[in-house]
Amino acid sequence: MISGGGVEIAKEQHTNAPAATPAIGRHQIVAKQQVDTRRLFDEMPPGREGRKVKKQHEARGIDALPDGVLEHILGFLPAEEAVRTCVLARRWRHRWKFAAALRIISTGGEFLAPADKLREFMDHLLLGRGGAALDSCELRIGDRYNVLTNDDVLSRVEHWFRHAVECRVQVIRLLLHLDTLDFLELDDLPLVSNHLTRLDLHGVEVRGSFLNFSGCPNLQCLEFESCHLLSESTALISFQSLKHLRIMSCALSRVHISAPNLVSLVLHKFWGSTPTFESMPSLMEASINIIDCGDLCEFCNCESCCSKGYVLLEGLSKAKSLLLISQPTMYLFEWDMRWCPMFNNLKSLWLNEYWCEPDEFKMLACILEHSPSLEKLTLQLFSAGPKHKLELEGSISPIGRSPAISEDLKTVKVKCEVFDERIVKVLRFLRVFTICFRHG
Numbered sequence: 001m002i003s004g005g006g007v008e009i010a011k012e013q014h015t016n017a018p019a020a021t022p023a024i025g026r027h028q029i030v031a032k033q034q035v036d037t038r039r040l041f042d043e044m045p046p047g048r049e050g051r052k053v054k055k056q057h058e059a060r061g062i063d064a065l066p067d068g069v070l071e072h073i074l075g076f077l078p079a080e081e082a083v084r085t086c087v088l089a090r091r092w093r094h095r096w097k098f099a100a101a102l103r104i105i106s107t108g109g110e111f112l113a114p115a116d117k118l119r120e121f122m123d124h125l126l127l128g129r130g131g132a133a134l135d136s137c138e139l140r141i142g143d144r145y146n147v148l149t150n151d152d153v154l155s156r157v158e159h160w161f162r163h164a165v166e167c168r169v170q171v172i173r174l175l176l177h178l179d180t181l182d183f184l185e186l187d188d189l190p191l192v193s194n195h196l197t198r199l200d201l202h203g204v205e206v207r208g209s210f211l212n213f214s215g216c217p218n219l220q221c222l223e224f225e226s227c228h229l230l231s232e233s234t235a236l237i238s239f240q241s242l243k244h245l246r247i248m249s250c251a252l253s254r255v256h257i258s259a260p261n262l263v264s265l266v267l268h269k270f271w272g273s274t275p276t277f278e279s280m281p282s283l284m285e286a287s288i289n290i291i292d293c294g295d296l297c298e299f300c301n302c303e304s305c306c307s308k309g310y311v312l313l314e315g316l317s318k319a320k321s322l323l324l325i326s327q328p329t330m331y332l333f334e335w336d337m338r339w340c341p342m343f344n345n346l347k348s349l350w351l352n353e354y355w356c357e358p359d360e361f362k363m364l365a366c367i368l369e370h371s372p373s374l375e376k377l378t379l380q381l382f383s384a385g386p387k388h389k390l391e392l393e394g395s396i397s398p399i400g401r402s403p404a405i406s407e408d409l410k411t412v413k414v415k416c417e418v419f420d421e422r423i424v425k426v427l428r429f430l431r432v433f434t435i436c437f438r439h440g
Contacts, residue, residue, distance in 0.1 A: 058109060067095065075101025079125060080111050097129050101136040104163070115150035122156070126163055135171065137164040138341055142177035142203075149179065162257065168195040176203030183228045190215050202226055211237050211255075224250050231255045243282075247275070265316075274332050277315030286314065287323040291332045317341040324352040325326035325380070328357060337363050343371040347408075348377045353422075361429045365404075370434065374406040381416045388415040392427075398436040405433045 062070070074096060082096045097431060100147075106112040112121055118141070118433070119209075139160060142148035161174050176184055183205035191199075192215035199216075200223040207230035213219055222239065223246040230253050239245065239259040245266070252272040260279070265286040274290065285329070290307045293368070313336035316322060320344070326333050332353065343349075349371060355364045356379070368374070394412035412435050416423055427437050 002277040006211040022366050038114060059109050070095055070096045072100045074099035078105050080101050080121065097134050102134060104139045106141045107143040115153045119153055119156065122160055131167055132197045134164060134167045134169040137169050139172045140175045144177060146195055147177050147179050154184060157184060159292050165191055165193050165196065170195050171198040174204065178203055186210055194218060197221065208310040213239055217241055220244065226250065229253065229255055238263040274311055276311050280315055281318050283316065283319040286319045288325065311336055314341050317343055318345055321348040322346060326354040328354055334363060338368050344373060346371045346374055348376045350373055350380065352380045354380050356426050369404050372406050373408055375408045377409065378413045378415065379426065381414060381426060383415060383417045388417065390416050390419060392437050394430065394435045394437045397436060400434055402433040
């Protein structure tokens with residue numbers, strides 16, 4: 001068992017062997033003392049000269065596995081634990097250098113939490129690995145209780161990040177926790193990799209050329225969380241290979257996005273300006289939650305807030321599943337509904353009370369009438385969720401069924417906290433479409 005920073009190899013007790021004979025085969029590893037990070041990289045001393053090495057066919061347990069499998073297993077360990085395996089046996093001395101994955105965790109209570117220890121460890125780690133290929137790399141530095149403030153570490157993070165990209169990494173996660181509303185500004189330089197398929201960023205500011213992913217032709221999954229995305233309002237951000245895009249709790253300028261092969265989209269709780277999307281013909285599902293963005297319409301006329309034309313809904317019109325949530329003061333969906341597109345592929349639709357105000361229910365009626373293939377409708381009314389105290393299920397009367405709604409509509413649900421007059425108004429309106437509910 002490996003624990004703590006230092007280890008020593010217990011000597012085997014054997015009646016026929018001298019007491020000073022070192023044991024190199026199966027070892028008992030015991031904790032000795034805490035060491036600095038440099039000691040982690042000391043090589044295991046060579047065995048006594050003349051000692052016979054076990055033949056491969058005599059290997060047992062994990063030692064019987066091929067090198068490639070061992071390197072894959074090492075990738076599941078935190079990086080410092082992977083390095084410590086160098087003392088297990090001669091065969092393990094350099095295996096850590098070829099681990100298929102790197103997990104660098106520097107959060108509260110972790111071995112690498114102190115900034116000086118992290119910096120020293122990373123310098124030795126990258127030097128030891130050289131350019132060995134990586135399948136995945138996770139750099140997680142700081143947490144909500146231990147934010148990253150060390151300028152020396154901050155200045156090196158991007159070097160570590162781009163080094164991983166140069167090692168032909170396929171999946172990379174850079175997760176930083178800085179002071180509130182602070183971001184690590186990454187260089188205005190594009191990423192170039194034929195191997196990168198997934199990129200997750202947290203706590204960084206990206207702009208200009210960094211958002212040009214044309215140099216990553218196989219990138220399929222991209223996630224921004226608690227980031228700052230800056231782009232010229234006239235610039236087009238193109239994600240030609242991208243299939244999955246998640247933007248959550250980010251600060252945005254008015255970015256214009258082209259992602260023709262996108263399959264899923266999540267756009268939640270951002271501030272700044274709502275991004276615009278070109279047509280996404282492959283889109284299967286999208287979840288849009290507009291809560292705190294800067295597209296408000298409290299003190300102005302909508303015509304002065306936005307240039308003419310669609311902002312969101314046209315780009316989402318090919319989706320099969322949509323969740324559209326908005327605060328009453330946001331006007332984007334209302335603006336787009338003036339030129340309401342057809343949602344010909346839409347099977348499942350989830351809306352909140354925004355679509356049921358004002359009392360005429362014009363927006364709700366419009367989107368239902370423009371969804372000819374809809375099968376399931378869910379209304380989340382005056383309830384933040386995800387759990388709701390009440391759930392009402394409606395039925396569609398086959399007699400006198402309204403031609404304004406989809407013939408395929410089979411399921412209608414209302415989720416709420418209390419059954420009050422606001423809910424009653426919505427249920428009365430749904431009866432126009434021959435959708436009836438029973439309560440209590």
